[in-house]
Amino acid sequence: xxxxxxxxxxxxxxxxxxxxxxxxxxxxxxxxxxxxxxxxxxxxxxxxxxxxxxxxxxxxxxxxxxxxxxxxxxxxxxxxxxxxxxxxxxxxxxxxxxxxxxxxxxxxxxxxxxxxxxxxxxxxxxxxxxxxxxxxxxxxxxxxxxxxxxxxxxxxxxxxxxxxxxxxxxxxxxxxxxxxxxxxxxxxxxxxxxxxxxxxxxxxxxxxxxxxxxxxxxxxxxxxxx
Ligand code: ADP
Ligand code: ADP
Numbered sequence: 001x002x003x004x005x006x007x008x009x010x011x012x013x014x015x016x017x018x019x020x021x022x023x024x025x026x027x028x029x030x031x032x033x034x035x036x037x038x039x040x041x042x043x044x045x046x047x048x049x050x051x052x053x054x055x056x057x058x059x060x061x062x063x064x065x066x067x068x069x070x071x072x073x074x075x076x077x078x079x080x081x082x083x084x085x086x087x088x089x090x091x092x093x094x095x096x097x098x099x100x101x102x103x104x105x106x107x108x109x110x111x112x113x114x115x116x117x118x119x120x121x122x123x124x125x126x127x128x129x130x131x132x133x134x135x136x137x138x139x140x141x142x143x144x145x146x147x148x149x150x151x152x153x154x155x156x157x158x159x160x161x162x163x164x165x166x167x168x169x170x171x172x173x174x175x176x177x178x179x180x181x182x183x184x185x186x187x188x189x190x191x192x193x194x195x196x197x198x199x200x201x202x203x204x205x206x207x208x209x210x211x212x213x214x215x216x217x218x219x220x221x222x223x224x225x226x
Contacts (some may be wrong), residue, residue, distance in 0.1 A: 001064050002187040003155035004050060009059035011045050019045040021211045032181055032188045033204035036195060041208040043191040046181040047157050050189065051080050062157070078155035079148040083163055085140050087132040094128040097146045118149040121180065138169045145180065155187045162197070174201055199223065
């Protein structure tokens with residue numbers, strides 16, 4: 001299922017200092033869970049270990065009921081949205097959205113069905129034949145979200161997905177991402193350095209400082225006990 005568990009997870013890149021130290025938490029299915037803290041506190045490292053993009057130095061990562069420490073990224077039941085969107089510039093919006101499904105040998109009719117569903121949810125139906133350079137920042141962001149939606153994975157990881165957008169659009173996209181997560185019923189693990197974003201989006205928030213977990217709680221609990 002869509003539960004993610006960390007048990008004393010640590011990461012050292014250099015063998016002496018820790019980018020993440022003894023992080024433990026159980027993230028429940030359907031939860032919107034936010035990792036927050038200043039630049040360099042270890043948020044991306046923690047997320048990348050969940051995704052299998054970074055090796056875990058010590059501790060246990062479980063996805064569902066499985067030990068996932070050494071599970072290859074493509075075997076993990078999760079999708080990931082990056083800060084810079086990671087779109088292929090030479091592919092159209094449609095091709096970008098469907099690339100991952102093609103690789104996973106999902107049938108053409110199923111691919112088209114999922115693509116239509118995703119672009120309708122995100123209001124991107126008119127832009128399927130465009131290239132990323134012909135889109136606004138917010139539209140590129142929606143293509144990256146559509147790619148996560150069509151994967152039909154029960155868990156989604158997002159690493160500062162809104163940091164390249166202006167303040168107004170950021171507010172709008174926060175609401176859209178929150179709504180998308182609830183409609184799909186997926187588990188969201190969301191990284192941001194923005195405290196307002198954490199407070200307005202998260203069911204629960206993990207506050208990191210210099211690689212260590214400072215607090216885990218609901219926004220109100222953290223607001224009352226900063
Ligand atoms: P955040 O996402 O909160 O900004 P990071 O996880 O990127 O924090 O970084 C945590 C710490 O680990 C920082 O001190 C950073 O310099 C270090 N770090 C991150 N990635 C690497 C890497 N690939 N090699 C060495 N050190 C890294
Ligand atoms: P963020 O704070 O959003 O994680 P960074 O600029 O810290 O962004 O990191 C961008 C990339 O550089 C990441 O892939 C990260 O792993 C890598 N990185 C960060 N710090 C270091 C470091 N000290 N040495 C090597 N790579 C690093």
